[in-house]
Amino acid sequence: MRIFSLFSGSTLKASRxxxxxxxxxxxxxxxxxxxxxxxxxxxQDTFTSKRLIVFDTETTGLNVEKxxxxxxxxxEIINGNSGKSINIYIKTNKxxxxxxxxxxxxxxxxxxxxxxxxxxxxxxxxxxxxxxxxAHNSNYDINILTHFSNRYGMQFDTNRIIFDSIxxxxxxxxxxxxxxxxxxxxELNIEGNATHNAIDxxxxxxxxxxxxxxxxxxxxxxRVEFLQKNKKLITRFNKNISNFWxxxxxxxxxxxxxxxxxxxFIEIWSKPLNIEENNSINKLKxxxxxxxxxxxxxxxxxxxxxxxxxRFKEADLIIGDEAVVISTIHRAKGLEWDTVIIPSCNDDNYxxxxxxxxxxxxxxxxxxxxxxxxxxxxxxxxxxxxxxxISQNKYFLSLTGFCFNKSLSRFIKPILHHFN
Numbered sequence: 364m365r366i367f368s369l370f371s372g373s374t375l376k377a378s379r380x381x382x383x384x385x386x387x388x389x390x391x392x393x394x395x396x397x398x399x400x401x402x403x404x405x406x407q408d409t410f411t412s413k414r415l416i417v418f419d420t421e422t423t424g425l426n427v428e429k430x431x432x433x434x435x436x437x438x439e440i441i442n443g444n445s446g447k448s449i450n451i452y453i454k455t456n457k458x459x460x461x462x463x464x465x466x467x468x469x470x471x472x473x474x475x476x477x478x479x480x481x482x483x484x485x486x487x488x489x490x491x492x493x494x495x496x497x498a499h500n501s502n503y504d505i506n507i508l509t510h511f512s513n514r515y516g517m518q519f520d521t522n523r524i525i526f527d528s529i530x531x532x533x534x535x536x537x538x539x540x541x542x543x544x545x546x547x548x549x550e551l552n553i554e555g556n557a558t559h560n561a562i563d564x565x566x567x568x569x570x571x572x573x574x575x576x577x578x579x580x581x582x583x584x585x586r587v588e589f590l591q592k593n594k595k596l597i598t599r600f601n602k603n604i605s606n607f608w609x610x611x612x613x614x615x616x617x618x619x620x621x622x623x624x625x626x627x628f629i630e631i632w633s634k635p636l637n638i639e640e641n642n643s644i645n646k647l648k649x650x651x652x653x654x655x656x657x658x659x660x661x662x663x664x665x666x667x668x669x670x671x672x673x674r675f676k677e678a679d680l681i682i683g684d685e686a687v688v689i690s691t692i693h694r695a696k697g698l699e700w701d702t703v704i705i706p707s708c709n710d711d712n713y714x715x716x717x718x719x720x721x722x723x724x725x726x727x728x729x730x731x732x733x734x735x736x737x738x739x740x741x742x743x744x745x746x747x748x749x750x751x752x753i754s755q756n757k758y759f760l761s762l763t764g765f766c767f768n769k770s771l772s773r774f775i776k777p778i779l780h781h782f783n
Contacts, residue, residue, distance in 0.1 A: 436561035703747035
């Protein structure tokens with residue numbers, strides 16, 4: 364929402380409305396930035412006018428490099444209609460003691476119906492040809508299929524269109540509680556049994572993609588209306604950020620300089636930075652250099668570091684040259700300063716009002732609750748190396764004009780004589 368607002372020129376309020384509408388229609392801002400990234404349009408075109416292979420694997424475990432595929436099933440969809448299917452069991456010498464609980468495939472079944480791994484993989488590769496693939500959580504299936512094929516001297520071609528029905532479902536139903544295949548079928552009331560047997564799961568996935576295609580057709584007119592209504596903003600957004608986005612997308616696996624990426628981003632940002640924003644960005648650069656994230660690729664940074672950094676507060680970006688740090692007590696754990704100031708050290712904060720209410724309930728252990736609250740204040744107090752300053756409110760004025768007396772925290776009173 365913020366990125367769209369910055370680069371389309373819309374207000375944040377308008378941007379919020381546009382992005383919500385966009386997601387509800389199965390669109391994503393990246394669809395307008397990168398060629399052929401509109402996954403919904405690509406899926407619909409492939410599903411209705413080409414050959415699409417829906418497949419699934421069952422394995423001896425989750426290690427894509429070492430575990431074996433013991434079942435692989437697939438069905439072709441040609442021009443929107445289901446065609447031929449294959450269901451291959453593959454023999455293995457690995458233990459099935461844990462996974463049999465999930466897929467119910469045991470050694471007896473494999474001994475009776477299984478074929479050698481090389482024969483099974485060759486049969487599957489011949490069936491799929493060079494056509495598009497679709498699986499539920501395709502990343503896992505593609506990865507283990509790639510490693511398993513390589514192990515037997517065969518190459519599985521990943522340079523093709525590959526869809527993930529989880530991603531498609533998230534596009535068209537972004538607010539589901541769970542995206543496991545069985546849970547999606549239940550929540551959307553779709554026919555099919557997700558049994559963890561590959562052929563059953565393939566048929567269940569086909570039911571899902573048929574349902575998604577119908578939903579997509581219903582959204583088509585709404586998408587056209589949405590795009591016409593917001594054409595100017597989307598065009599401006601695309602013009603202002605697409606070159607930057609494309610350059611970074613094409614260099615995901617090269618070593619990068621975080622400083623240059625931030626500087627590039629600031630350069631295309633039409634709004635001039637104020638002093639506070641400049642200081643914050645410079646601090647972020649210094650922090651990232653200190654953490655030595657410069658040695659990674661952009662892809663590694665986005666996957667490993669960015670999810671953590673994006674949730675950071677000021678106290679998480681400590682680099683040692685700050686005059687003042689504002690922190691919650693929990694985020695201050697493990698840190699120390701010469702001087703610590705604890706404001707509003709009142710009885711409704713230490714212990715908190717809600718913990719005091721919980722302590723009154725007969726089913727709760729009031730001593731334990733108070734001890735935990737005391738520990739919180741203890742953490743705050745022990746962050747200081749030289750000076751501790753505590754303040755309290757003597758009164759509280761409500762919005763309706765009533766004045767209430769406030770008292771010092773009960774945890775401070777026994778040590779009050781140590782303060783000046």
